[in-house]
Structure formats: C-alpha cells, structure tokens
Amino acid sequence: MGASGSAGKPITITKGTDAGHKGQVIIQGSGSGVGIYIPDQSWIIVKDLTLNNWASNVNIDGGSAGSAHNIILDNLDGSMSAGRFIRMEGWPDKTGSYLHDVTVRNSDVTTPNNVAAQTDFVYAQYMAGLTVENNHVIISNEDSGGHDDMVQTFWVDGPVIVRNNYFEHADHKTRNSQGIFFENYKGIFEVYNNVIIQHNGNIDAKIYFKSSTLNAAHTIIVGNSVYGS
16 A cells, blocks of 8 residues: 545555456465555555465554554455464554554454464554454464464554454464453453353463553453353
C-alpha cells in the first residue's frame, strides 16, 4: 500500500465484484516475505482475499507519528504455513501515536502440522486500539521452537476487544501455544464470548495477562468457554 484513504472514503483492496470476475483471489507466497504490506498508511480496508505461505501474510507498520490507523482486515482466509498471519508494529515508546485502531474480523485460518516459525494468528506491539472478532482459527503446528499464540500483544494500549472467536490448538505442544496473551498493557481490555480449546497437557494459559512493569488496565472477561487442562 502506497497511499491512504480518508474518513468516510477508505481505500478498499478486495477481489472483483463484477459478474464473471469475482472468483477467489489467492495471494500465494513461497515461504518468506510479506503478502500484503501496509506501511504508514491509514483508512484502509482489505477484505475477501486468501493468503498462504508468507513469513507475514499481512504486515502493518507505523513508523512515523499518526501514520497508520483505521485499518480493517476483513475475511482474510488462508494458511500460516511460513509464519504469522497478521503482524502489526508501531514504534517503541510511541505506543498508540504511530499505530492505532486496527480491526481483524471474519477470518478462517489454519496451519500445517509442522512449521519451523512462529505461527501467531495476530501479533501486535507498540500500538493502541485493537479489535479481533468473529474469527475461526485452528493451529496444528507441532514445532516446539516457535510461539504459536492466537492473539499476542506487547505494549499495546486499550481499548482492546477480543470477542466471538473460535480458537483451537489442535497441536500437542505443552508450551509456547497460548490462547489470548497480553503483556505490558494499560487501558480497557475486553475478552468475551470466545471459545478457546487447548489439548489436555498444554500448561500455557487460555487467557493470560502478564505485566513486567507497573501498568493500569481495566479488564472485562465474560462469557468465554475454555477447554483443556
């Protein structure tokens, strides 16, 4: 992406909508690189695409003040066969001012059984304002080296909302496969109406708030169904 939209006039990247030109669009990688890259752009909608086999299927970067915000990723299906599905990062010590207000929704995502890389569904750091909703994610990656979290945030400020998702760890790892994992946070965090499944023997958390510094967060956790020991 080399341009931004505006409030009320977002730029939309999607498949064709005309008769005869509205079939499935697959953005296929070869095990490295980025499928869709959004650097320092705002008011963007990306929807109705399939992405496979990129180190990051979608990568959002905020590298300057107010540069990346109001981005919606909608119905982006595919496989994490080489790395994370969605990675987003602002700038250290600039939490929320360089990257804010991103929504990830309506995606159906899987992994192969063995991927020698981190296969987080959503990884976010140094930003503010994140919504992850109505996604269906099954992680089957058995590789013991990488972290394979459904949602992981690091220095992300609220409002953060994770709701109405189906998250299943179909792997048999005992560690490094979290459900929803927040680290170093402040603001309002809402986690509700999610289904989170981990196999018996996985000792990682289904919903985990971790703080290594003094932070102030207001958390609301309601109506989630969790399975596994």
